[in-house]
Amino acid sequence: MFESFSNSYYVGRLYVKPESRDIPAINEADHEEVNAHVYGPDGVVRTDAPLVMKLNNSHVPVMGDASIPTGTLAVPSAMGGTNLPAEQSVLLAKSDRAAELLRYSGYRFGDDSQVA
Secondary structure (H helix, E strand, C coil): CEEECCCCEEEEEEEEEEECCCCCEEEHHHHHHHHHHHCHHHCCCCCCCCEEEEECCEEEEEEEECCCCCCEEEEEHHHHCCCCCEEEEEEEECHHHHHHHHHHHCCCCCCCCCCC
């Protein structure tokens, strides 16, 4: 789904569609698989922690949601813009970058989770 793009990001193509929601989300099984594969034991340990994606010029935390079709990124309607829904490239922050962005955004990890 994602391939290496730079020192800080992977790149992938997802069908991006606006929805009535507060937080961006991808399919729950996809979220867990990508989180474990990309962040694994060296990064965000809990697979229920958000992925960090860059869409357009914004970094956003992305959670899992079983109601989202696989290969789809559902975003809040306010983020949608006029050219959605559409398939487009999305950047996924690698472990170190994701941990940094989550800390800067104030994301709090539970007692049994950690950031590398």
